[in-house]
Structure formats: C-alpha cells, structure tokens
Amino acid sequence: MSQAWLPLVTLATSLLVVPLIFALPERAWGARTVLNLGAALLKVLLVALMVWGLYQGESFHFSFTVVQGVTFLLQVDALGLMFAGLSSLLWLATTVYAIGYLEDSPNRKRFFGFFSLCVASTVGIALAGNLFTFLLFYELLTLSTYPLVVHRGHTKALDAGTTYLRYTLTGGLMLLLGVVALHVMVGDVTFGEREMLADLGPDAHGLLTVLFLILLVGLGVKAALVPLHGWLPRAMVAPAPVSALLHAVAVVKAGAFGIVRLVYDVYGISLTYELGLLTLLAVIATITILYGSIRALAQQELKPRLAYSTISQVSYIVLGISLFGPFGTVAGLVHLMHQGLMKVTLFYCAGNYAEELGIHRIDELNGAGRRMPLTSIAFTVGALGMIGLPPVAGFISKWYLGMGAVQANMPWVIAVLVVSSLLNAAYFLPILYRLWFRPGPAHGVGEWPDERRLGRFETSGWLLWPAVATAVFSVMVGLLAGVPFSPLDLATFVTAEEYLP
C-alpha cells in the first residue's frame, strides 16, 4: 500500500507554518507559541505514525516530474525516518527552549519564521528520495540558517555569517557539480537503487572515485570534516537554541546524513569498499576526531569548546560508516541519534548558564552546580555520555564502533577511540570538577558575571525542562538500548536492510 500524503503532510507541517508566522504581528506571542508547539507536536505524531507504518511493512511515496528526466521524490525509508524522528523530536524540545530563550528580545518573528524553514528543510533532507530532491533541501537549509546565525546582528555575528556562507555555498557548488555529473552518467539517482553505479563496470571506476571525492567535499563542509570545519566554531555567536539545533540536527548532522546517503544509497557500501574509499573515509574521520578534541582542549570558553567537541563527535558517524561490516554501520547510524541527543543537552545547558548567570568562560563556572543543580546534572550526563561512559548513550556508540573496527579488520581504530575518549575526558572532566567541586559565587566566593533570576526554579522553566528532558532521553536510550524502537533497534533495522539482500 502506498500512502503519498503522509510524507508530504509531514513536510508541510513545518513549511506551512512559515508564512503563518511571518503573517502574525511581532507581539502576538501567544498565537506564535501555540502555532510553533502545535506544529512541532503534530510532526512528532506524524513521524511516529510513519515509524509504525514502516515496521508494519508499508511504504510511503510521493513524486512528480519537474522537467523531463528530473523528478521530485519524497519517500520514506528506515534511514530517512531515523533522521526525521530525531529532528522532529529535537525540534519540539528546541522550540520550547527558544521560546524561553528569546523571551524579550527583538525580531522574534523573523527568528521563528526562519527557524521553521530550517527544520522544514531538515525534514526534506530526511525524506528526500533522490539526489535532486536532496540537493534542493540541502541548499534551502544553507540559506535558511544564515538569518539565524546572524540573528543578533552585531559585527561579530555578521562576520560569522559571511564565513558561514563562504564555506557552505562553496560546498553547495561542489555538491551541485557532483550531482549534475552523476545525472549525466546515469540519469535520476534514486536512493536505494545501488546497482545503478555498480553496473557501470570497472571502466567508470576512475571517474566515480573523482565524483565521490567531489561530493564528499560538498557534504564535508557541513559535516565539518577537517580541514573544512572553519565555519563551525565561528558560528558559535548565534543564540544558544540555534547552536543547539545547528550542532545536533540541522546543519552538521545534515552533512553527516548526506555522507551516509552517499555511501549507502548512492554508491552502495560494496562499491565504495571496492573503490577503496572507505579507508580514506576512516583516515579523514580519525584526523577530524583527534584534531577536534585537541583543539577543544585549548578553548577557554564554553561554547567554542563544545563546538570543537561537535567536530570530533560527528566524525564518529563517518568513522562508523567507514568500517565495512554491519557493526560499523550500526555504530554510525546509532551515533547519528545519540550525538544529537547528548550535544543538544550540552548546548541547552551552556545557554542556561549564559542566560541565568551570564557565564561564557569555563573558569566562571566554579560552583555553578550548587546554584543550578538540575542544569548541571543534565550537563554532567551529556559530558559523561560524550566521554563514552555507560549508562549514557555514548557508550553504546563506542561499543559498536569497537566491534565494527575488529569486524572490518582495522583494530587500530580502537586505539583512536581510546585516545579520543581520554581527550574527551581531559576537556570535559575539568568542567565537571568546576561545576561540582570548586567553591564559587554560590559559596560566597566572588560573584556571577551577570545574574538574573528568570523563574521560580533555578532558571526559567522554558529553559530548564528541555535540557532535563533531553538528558533523561540520553540516559534512557543508553540504559534501555535493547528494547524495541530504541535508536539501537532502529539502527539495527536499517542495517539489516542494507546488508541482507
């Protein structure tokens, strides 16, 4: 049975909200909040419906021909649904957070309008059924994120925005080049039809390798692979909910997701393996992981440290993909979800510290655990997960990466994992130490940089509960990794589809 309307409606929930938000006046806080939350909830529901349908064996398709030979295709497969699920879930949390965060700042209408557009493009990327549709939404994402990055409007933000555009538009151009070239070779590239390129035979291998590299550069800019990562730490000037979304689901994750699609659904894992490109991916991922961690160590401010940590962590996904074998695939896919949950928690917490206490630097965090216990517990959970300690989700990713490394006959990857864990510990544990064990303003030593009392609890409830919720999720998906519908279960489901004919 084919239900065309479901993916289309899912996309429309966030896309149709955009004109409505722009139509509402700036001060219509209540209506905008209801609209945003309503759409977010509806989308979670629709995605859940599709997950259910997929487990029942249904398929969802929507397509129309744009011009001869080029089709716009939305289709639902397990991989795309994973990404859609992650983005709809985190969109809900981030919407709540953003409402609290932008409580009384100007230009909220513009913000939420582009925010919805950004999420719409992420869902589009998730549900895109062929390369053309993917490219469409990928570029839409670039453009819709720019106003969010420069939202504050000061010189530093504008500079960061320019850098962001410089990197992403160049990347987009490369991607366009690659997509057009593939189009010329085989026509419309539908995801999941892996024989297309494999059937070209060994003569085309040279060209295919070059095209892979071009596409990889195009996607690698967003996925922040070293040395294409320069825009990410600078984009930190954006408001906290934007950084959270940027790092956890939208931009960085879109790049990583694109690489996943490229390897599994365009080239196919066996062809990529044959071309010897998996080793290349593994090496790039290793360099990125280690470089990101080392740079994170040197940062004195909280958000840039988290940014470099993202660079390092997102490459775990690429590393997982590059390990030939089911375990590696599971690791890469499951980390796509886990990293999103943990990193979004960390960014919410960093935002809470900045909003409530005016803290931006790490050495200002002394004793913050006493002033803001729940936020600090959430931060601790996220940080321990990043290090890869059980029971937080990061451990599951690391475990499968290790299994995959041995399966792919690349045991040296385990050494990379261990070194990276040690580095993660080296830059996260000092923060936790300051939070919990150093006396600070809460103990009568010194003063917070800019303390505001935003709510009844340690800070405004709008800011607090999303952080707590994602932290709880991060623990639950690790602790209960074996239950049905957990990220691990979904990833295993996708992998079975990939490796079993």
Place this chain on the structure above:
Amino acid sequence: MMATLLLVLALLWPLLLMLRTLLWLAMEQGGLKRPGRRPVLLDGWWVSSPIPALLLALWPGEALLVMEGWLLGARWQLEDVRRPWLLFSAMLWTLAGLYARGYLVSEQQAAESGDVDAFRRLLGFALLWPLTLAGNLLLLLAEDIPSFYMGFAVMTFAAYGLVVHAGHRDAHLGGRAYLIMAVLGEGMILGGLLWSAGTVQVLTLTELRAGIATAEQGAWMSALLWLGFGVKAGVIGLHVWLPLAHPVAPTPASAVLSGVMVKAGLIGWISTLPLGAEGIEPLGRVVIVLGLTGALAAALYGVIQRHPKAVLAYSSVSQLGMIATLFGVGMVAPPLWPALLTVITLFAVHHGLTKGALFLGVGISEHPPRMPAWLLWLLLVLPALSLAGAMTSGLATKWSFKALLYDAGHEALVTWLSVAAVGTTLLMCRALWRQWCERGTYRIPWYAPMPLAWLGCIAAAVSVPLWMPLVGETPLWPPLTEWLGLLWPAMLGLGLAGLVLLASRWVTREWRAARRLLPGDLWWWYARLATKLLNVVHGAGDAWERRAVRLRERLLEWEARFTAAISELTRFELYFRRLAVPLMVAVAVLLLLGFWLGQMQG
C-alpha cells in the same frame, strides 16, 4: 526466585536511599537557604544500604537475572566464585557506613544547626556513598560485559566525590591523582574490552575469557586488560594514586577504598583474563617480577612516611603486589589456577577486612573510646599482626599459599614473599608508631557507632577462615612444625623495628632526606614529565595556529584581489556600448550569410 528478588533489591536499595535524599531535597526546594534545623542525612536507613547485598550473599542457592532490554542485554548472577567477594564487600561497606555515622558526627551536628557548607559537603557524601556502593555491587554481580564496565565506571567516578570530601588543597591533589590514573585505567580497560569482545564476538565475561585464550592476539589483549585493571589493583608504576588519595579521604572512605574498591581490580583480572589456559606465560613472568617489585619497593618507601594512612596505603600496594605475584604464578602454571583462585580469594578477603580494620583503627586512635589503654592498643595491634602473617587469618592465608607454592616447586618465590612479609611487619610497626605519636585525648563512649563498627570489623577480620564460603578445600591451619617457618618474617620485622627504635633514641639528629620523600613517589615525576610534554604540545599548537592564520590571510588577500579584478570589469562596459552597433550588424550579416549558404545547399 527469592534469590533473584534479593539480587534486584541489593542493587536497587542503595539507589533508592539516594533517591530518598534527592526527593527530600526537591521537596525542600528553597528551604536550604533559610537558617534552621536540617534533617539527619546519615541516618539508620542510610547505613542499611548494603544490607540486602549482605542478605543476598548469605542466601543459599544461586541467583540469575536476565534482562534483554538493559544495555546490550543484561545477565546478572551470583554463584560460588562471586559469593565470598560479595559477602566481604557487603560486610565492610556496612561496617564502614556505620563508622561514618560516628566519624562525621561533628559535621552532621554543624549541618543540623544550620552550617550550610557543612551540610553541602555532607550531602555530597550521603549521595555518593550509596552510588559508589551500587557500582561496586553491580561489578561484582554482572556477567555481561557492558554491565560490568558500567559498574566499574560508576564506582570509580562516584568515589572521586568521597576522596575530595574534605575540600582542602591536599584533598583536591589526591582527588586529581585518583581521577587521572582512573581515567587512564578506564581507557585501557575500554580498549582491551572492545578489542577482545570484538574479536571473539561475545557479550558475557565467561565466554570472553574462553575466547581470549584461543584468540590470535590473546596475549596482548590480556596485557592491556591486566594493565587497565592494574591501576585499581595498585600495580607498581600505576599505584601512585593510592598513597595520595588515602590520607586525604575520610577514614571510612579510605577503608572501603583500600578494603573493597582496589579489589575491583582483582575481580577485573579474574573476570577477563584467560587464567587457567595456556598462552600467557610471558605475561605471567612479567607479572611476577612487577608484583614482587611492588611488594618490596612499596614496603621500603612506605616505612619513611609520616601519615599513618599513607603508610597503610603503601602497605596496600605491597600486599596487592603479593597478590599480583600469585596471579603471575597462575599465568605461568595454568594447572595451578583453580587452587590459586581459592588462595587469592582468601588473601583478598583477609586483606580487605584486615586493612579495613586498620584504617578504621586510625580514626579510633585519634578519638579513643573509653576502655582500658592496654585493651585499646591490643585491639589496634591485633589486625596489624594478622596482616603481617603472624596470627589468625593472616597466618591461615600465608600457610595456604605457601603450601601451594611449595608443592608446585616455587621455593624462591616463597622466600621473596617472606621478605615482603618482613616489609609488611615494618610497615605495621611504623603505622602503629605514628598512630601512637598522634593519638588523641578526647574520649568517646565505647558503644558509639565508631568503636562498634571498628570492633565488628576486627572480629570479622580475625575470623575470616572460619566463615568464608570458599570453593575447594585448602589446608587452613598449619601443623606446629611449620610455625617457625611461617613466623620468622614477623619476628625479624619486629626485631628490626626494635633496633630502629633503639637507634633513634641515640641519634637525635633528624634525617632530612626522608622529609623530601613525599607520598605519591613516582607521581611527582609523572607530573613533571606531563608538564614538559604539554609545553611542547602547546608550542607546536601555537606554531601550527600561526601558520594557519597566515594561510587564511593569504587566501583572503587572493580573494580580495579577485573581487577587485571583477569590479574592474565595469570598465569594459564602455567598450561594449560603443561596439554594440557594429557587433549587431556583424551578427546580422553572419546570420544572413548562413541562411544564404544554407539555401544554396538546399
């Protein structure tokens, strides 16, 4: 069925008690800022946290719990090999918890009367103590690798809060040494587990051991795991956190740290190394050498320490070195392993409880209970003599491994271990001497929690061979003819200590060099080396950064030049405009020409 319920309860109970405190805190939200009375944090319920585990250890029959949904599939079980470890761990945790109630009573009173700082510190202790316990119990009961690793990690990281409880500078130094070494250990364990579990594709520890034994790189995997768990088990070179963390931790925390938590390293070895199988003999030889070095060097370095708890920490390193030697023998001679496991279990239980009693005794000599001085010091000396191998459980332990090693033809090893026992005796004399020098005068009633827990611990420690449910039979009590052979190290040690005492009467000048030998020995070298390395890395990083900045600048410059060149293009506009008409005419002519030619063809 009942046993399985108890197993769940044993793990849940400490967490529930922790949750109780947290819930109370949540309900009192904001109340903490007001002055006034606070609740008793370390109450009777809090002390009861290891009781279900104790019951579980005493419950007859095996327990098994399988949960598919937990992590990657949980399998927790209790059988005969784990039972003694669980039993003595739960006992020591209970006694130390009771002791903590008395030890922290002044802090408790300060907290109750409204001292916010004292309350906060006590709160941290009250929350992290059950968490550490839960981690410890999980690692003892877990059969699946992820749960085991989780228990190990939870215990390790939660115990950090116990170490830094006092909050002063030394406590933070000790905590830092503890944490850095622990993280290194965790890293090696993670690497070893991923490598071996990935190679043999299993999730349970039993299958893992079997798999490593046959794996191609099994020896290297074993070496990695041995080193990783060796951080906890105080292997020489990795032991530096012990003498730094023990003196600064609150005394009950030191007791469980040295009594139970370092044993987690031994559990790690037993659970993951392919002991009793061929293939790791070279590792075994290294282990024997390192173990003996640790046993002797720690004793030598420990006797010049001043803080009684530092001396006791070095004694732990020394004793763990002896146990490591026994592990090494098990690796070199696989057939001996089943018998050795029994001996090692006995040794570990004996050391755990005796060392617990000794640590608890340090607090007792600072706050002596109201009892005759001779009785008090006799009771303080008793576990020391036992640890030196001269009495009760120590004698039984020593006899059991000596008999085993003699039968297997390892006489040289027995001699070395006896020399180490001389060192232990010296360490014990030193610890007791320092306790005597620093003895307190304020007396507490003998029925207060502290002395009761201490007495209980001594009773449990000296009677280990009587109640320990060991697998397999070992000759526990030596025949009279062997006594001289067993007792000479203790006597020699006592004699040496006496000589030193006499000598110190004569020589009044202080030996200054000894003051410079700080606890933590190699730690200071490591710290210096790490600082140097970090400086090098920083320098390289800065140089790299400068180069990157230069490159970026050059790129920007090119870009600016390129943009300028594009802007220059407007100059050509004029030419284009002038040429427009001729150009169009030319095109028209060409087109016409084309048409004409085409028609000609047609």
